[in-house]
Amino acid sequence: MGSITLKNVTKSFDDVEVIPQVNIEIRDGEFVVFVGPSGCGKSTLLRIIAGLEDVTSGVVEINNQDATTLPPADRSLAMVFQSYALYPHMSVRKNIAFPLRMAKIDKAEQDKRIETVAKVLNLTDYLERRPAQLSGGQRQRVAIGRAIVREPSAFLFDEPLSNLDAALRVEMRLEISELHKKLGTTMIYVTHDQIEAMTMADKIVVLQAGVIEQVGSPMELYDKPCNKFVAGFIGSPKMNFLEGSEAEKYNAHTIGVRPEHISISAKEGDLLGTVGVVEHLGSDTYLHISCENSREQMIVRANANNGFKYGDTIHLTLDVKNIHRFNNHGVCIYETP
Amino acid sequence: MRAISNNRKALNTAIALTLGLFMSFPIIWILILSFKSELDAIGNPLQVLLSSWTLDSFSTVQGRSDYLKHFSNSVIISLGSTFLALLVAIPSAWAMAFVPGKQTKNILMWMLSTKMLPPVGVLIPIYLLFRDYGLLDTRAGLVIILTLINLPIIIWMLYTYFKEIPVDILEAARMDGAGLKQEILYVLTPMAIPGISSTLILNIILAWNEAFWTINLTASNAAPLTAFIASYSSPEGLFYAKLSAASIMAIAPILIMGWFSQKQLVRGLTFGAVK
Amino acid sequence: MMSPSVLLLLGWMLVPLTMTIYFSFLRYNLLNPGTESFTGWTNYYYFVTDPSFTDALVNTISIFGGVLFITTVGGVGFSLLLDQPMWKSGLIRMLVIAPFFVMPTVSALVWKNMFMNPVNGFFGQIATFLGLQPFDFFGQAPLLSVIWIISWQWLPFATLILLTALQSLDRDQLEASEMDGANSFSRFIFIILPHLARPITVAILIQTIFLLSIFAEILVTTNGGPGTATTNLTYLIYVQSLLQFDVGAGSAGGVIAIILANIVAIFLMRMIGKNLE
Numbered sequence A: 001m002g003s004i005t006l007k008n009v010t011k012s013f014d015d016v017e018v019i020p021q022v023n024i025e026i027r028d029g030e031f032v033v034f035v036g037p038s039g040c041g042k043s044t045l046l047r048i049i050a051g052l053e054d055v056t057s058g059v060v061e062i063n064n065q066d067a068t069t070l071p072p073a074d075r076s077l078a079m080v081f082q083s084y085a086l087y088p089h090m091s092v093r094k095n096i097a098f099p100l101r102m103a104k105i106d107k108a109e110q111d112k113r114i115e116t117v118a119k120v121l122n123l124t125d126y127l128e129r130r131p132a133q134l135s136g137g138q139r140q141r142v143a144i145g146r147a148i149v150r151e152p153s154a155f156l157f158d159e160p161l162s163n164l165d166a167a168l169r170v171e172m173r174l175e176i177s178e179l180h181k182k183l184g185t186t187m188i189y190v191t192h193d194q195i196e197a198m199t200m201a202d203k204i205v206v207l208q209a210g211v212i213e214q215v216g217s218p219m220e221l222y223d224k225p226c227n228k229f230v231a232g233f234i235g236s237p238k239m240n241f242l243e244g245s246e247a248e249k250y251n252a253h254t255i256g257v258r259p260e261h262i263s264i265s266a267k268e269g270d271l272l273g274t275v276g277v278v279e280h281l282g283s284d285t286y287l288h289i290s291c292e293n294s295r296e297q298m299i300v301r302a303n304a305n306n307g308f309k310y311g312d313t314i315h316l317t318l319d320v321k322n323i324h325r326f327n328n329h330g331v332c333i334y335e336t337p
Numbered sequence B: 001m002r003a004i005s006n007n008r009k010a011l012n013t014a015i016a017l018t019l020g021l022f023m024s025f026p027i028i029w030i031l032i033l034s035f036k037s038e039l040d041a042i043g044n045p046l047q048v049l050l051s052s053w054t055l056d057s058f059s060t061v062q063g064r065s066d067y068l069k070h071f072s073n074s075v076i077i078s079l080g081s082t083f084l085a086l087l088v089a090i091p092s093a094w095a096m097a098f099v100p101g102k103q104t105k106n107i108l109m110w111m112l113s114t115k116m117l118p119p120v121g122v123l124i125p126i127y128l129l130f131r132d133y134g135l136l137d138t139r140a141g142l143v144i145i146l147t148l149i150n151l152p153i154i155i156w157m158l159y160t161y162f163k164e165i166p167v168d169i170l171e172a173a174r175m176d177g178a179g180l181k182q183e184i185l186y187v188l189t190p191m192a193i194p195g196i197s198s199t200l201i202l203n204i205i206l207a208w209n210e211a212f213w214t215i216n217l218t219a220s221n222a223a224p225l226t227a228f229i230a231s232y233s234s235p236e237g238l239f240y241a242k243l244s245a246a247s248i249m250a251i252a253p254i255l256i257m258g259w260f261s262q263k264q265l266v267r268g269l270t271f272g273a274v275k
Numbered sequence C: 001m002m003s004p005s006v007l008l009l010l011g012w013m014l015v016p017l018t019m020t021i022y023f024s025f026l027r028y029n030l031l032n033p034g035t036e037s038f039t040g041w042t043n044y045y046y047f048v049t050d051p052s053f054t055d056a057l058v059n060t061i062s063i064f065g066g067v068l069f070i071t072t073v074g075g076v077g078f079s080l081l082l083d084q085p086m087w088k089s090g091l092i093r094m095l096v097i098a099p100f101f102v103m104p105t106v107s108a109l110v111w112k113n114m115f116m117n118p119v120n121g122f123f124g125q126i127a128t129f130l131g132l133q134p135f136d137f138f139g140q141a142p143l144l145s146v147i148w149i150i151s152w153q154w155l156p157f158a159t160l161i162l163l164t165a166l167q168s169l170d171r172d173q174l175e176a177s178e179m180d181g182a183n184s185f186s187r188f189i190f191i192i193l194p195h196l197a198r199p200i201t202v203a204i205l206i207q208t209i210f211l212l213s214i215f216a217e218i219l220v221t222t223n224g225g226p227g228t229a230t231t232n233l234t235y236l237i238y239v240q241s242l243l244q245f246d247v248g249a250g251s252a253g254g255v256i257a258i259i260l261a262n263i264v265a266i267f268l269m270r271m272i273g274k275n276l277e
Helices: A042-050 A092-102 A107-120 A136-148 A166-183 A194-200 A218-223 A228-233 B006-033 B045-050 B056-063 B065-098 B104-115 B119-132 B139-163 B167-175 B180-209 B225-233 B240-260 B262-269 C003-024 C042-049 C051-082 C089-101 C104-115 C122-129 C142-167 C171-179 C184-211 C216-221 C233-243 C247-275
Strands: A004-013 A016-026 A031-035 A057-062 A077-080 A154-158 A186-191 A203-208 A211-216 A240-243 A254-257 A262-265 A271-280 A284-291 A298-303 A313-318 A324-326
Touching (some): A016 A042, A031 A042, A031 A194, A042 A077, A042 A186, A077 B167, A092 A136, A136 A166, A203 A228, A211 A228, A228 A324, A284 A313, B006 B240, B006 C051, B006 C089, B045 C122, B056 B240, B065 B225, B065 B240, B104 C003, B139 B180, B139 B262, B139 C003, B180 B225, B180 B240, B180 B262, B225 B240, B225 C104, B240 B262, B240 C089, B240 C104, B262 C089, C042 C247, C051 C089, C051 C142, C051 C184, C051 C233, C089 C142, C104 C122, C104 C142, C142 C184, C142 C216, C171 C184, C184 C247, C216 C233, C233 C247
Parallel strands (some): A031 A186, A031 A203
Antiparallel strands (some): A004 A016, A203 A211, A240 A254, A254 A324, A271 A284, A271 A313, A284 A298
16 A cells, blocks of 8 residues: 555745645555656655645645645655665664664564565675664665665655765666565655666656656656657757757757667768767767757767767758657647648 | 875874973973972972872872862862753753754854853952852852853854754654654754763863852852862962872863863864864 | 743843943942942043053953964964874874863963972973073063963964864865975965964954953962053952952943953854854
């Protein structure tokens, strides 16, 4: 059991409205990611669900029961903080045991559960250490251990990986995804990193300035972004946008093409450009191209051995089937031209 | 980090050690004198060093019934005023750090300003009030005064320590199912104890060494060591060995506490302006 | 939860302060109780025109000027030295800091009797041993002797504050300046000294608050003498009120001391207030 519903939730700090009005439905067992640029209200939304922040108006339902005024302790939710928020004066074992102690679970049961969690998270050897003696990744695991040990109906993650280095982030991403598969518990995960959102989520909620721009599965957002913001935010490298005559050809104000939907040629194509920086990733190569039809440099994902180098002239051809069209408000147009 | 040659380090150590010995030489010297006989203690430095060692001065000083009385006065006054001030200060600092209001900063600054009041400016009224209420030369009177003069420092120190406890951790405790009582008992208090204890130590040091009010408000009954040593100024002060022994016993406890509280001292005396 | 401490401090501040101000306008001598009468500004006039007031003011300023000079210059030097890599740095630091923990009466008495006494004191003995005329510190240079004793107590304080500040200096900044071609002298002038400016100011202001109220050191060593050579404002007020029992004049002096301290306090409070943001 772990369904969460926000109905007409609004939030203002003093006179500043951070969340105008939000409706979200999260089904039991889903992995939902709130993603958006910093200051978009995603953390506030998570804290409202956690009960660490009041709503200004609206209703929060957990397991179909009104939980709007319930204190955090009574919501049966667990949270992993960006700073880990481990108790510095307690050993790892005590940290993990804390929620159980608060729930007055008997000692034998506590020990059994801690052992299980420690085994799952590879913390068995560190149980007697203090948080200060652990590495960043280990601390993260303790924070997760503390969250899963009491078997809550949902987990809340507030940018849990942003303090880790790149390699560890990839590793922990996998671990969290695997944990979700294993436990099947609802998870709500906040991040500003669209790669984390794409790789982990069942359902992504894209937010901007407190407003939900789009909700959908990762591939839905990727294939059918409903506006320019989502189109530009999801996917890496970013989608290329073209305006003016090239867009008018497709009867749109702006068109968007992802870097992988452009083919290159030395001889012929729709657009003419000059190669700028060439980034070799090994498997692929990103070409940054200055093109008279686009204000910004365009990015093309090409084969590793494409032979182009800095300063070359290049012809680009857009893949017509994969062109996204937007009207002058930035909203996607889906009917055929 | 570049490697620093051992020669360089040895040179630094030698210079700094010389400086350290120079600064603490008076203390080292009275430590030596306190183990000498009165006659040897007034000899020239070479004679002092070469003469025989004795514990006589300590036993003479300790044998005087009043020394122990003054020592215990110091203990009672410094501990008493510190605990009393902590009792009042902890809830205040707590409230200001965790439930700050619009006026919190102003109140803090105002509390600090009371510390700027020169004691001599209020010496007369306090003296007269003490006289009228029978508090002159009583330990209770000094406990009250020292509580009041150190209260702003204590509140400030505690406030800066409490402020450093991350809000995240308190929220984590709430998420983990802790109610307010459990949050205070299991999370806040253990995390606040290091700050509280260094505040305690610094305040004992300040109270132990306070020498304006203790001298002016006591005669013989409630005089702590500061006032007692002041009475050595003549003619007993010419008994070097005894004066040294009495001084060493008066400063030793504080030197030991000072060892443990160098960092806290800076924070406490600069009201958090230098950390 | 704040009210007990607020009330206590409010009482501590208002009650005696009001009384001091009230007394300062009264003819009030403890030897003639019951004869108090309102005299207007007479006490202030009497206190300020007394030649010992001018002496006390000059002495007060000399003491804190002298002590501040020694502690600031010495503190910068000491802290730079202690910040160098060395062995046993904890022990050495404690040796330098130790004088700060010595109670004022002990340090005053130890310096006066054991070191500065021209006959049996350490310096006198050394001088005699070398065949020189021992110097009578408190006879020849009483004010300087007092300044020296107080500096000995406060130099560790300045050192400790500046050392703490130095240790918080970003090492990258120093290395960046080194890469930019600054030698150690330029690094001191352009990086270290500006970084120390704030802690130096804080150390100076805090010492000023304490130095204006120096009392025990003077009481134990010179009793303000010879004459008024070492009488500072605090000591003068003490003499007026508790030795000559003139509550009115003493109170007028107290009000003056409070005003002087407040001038310094305003600057100090501003600096600390900024840090609250």
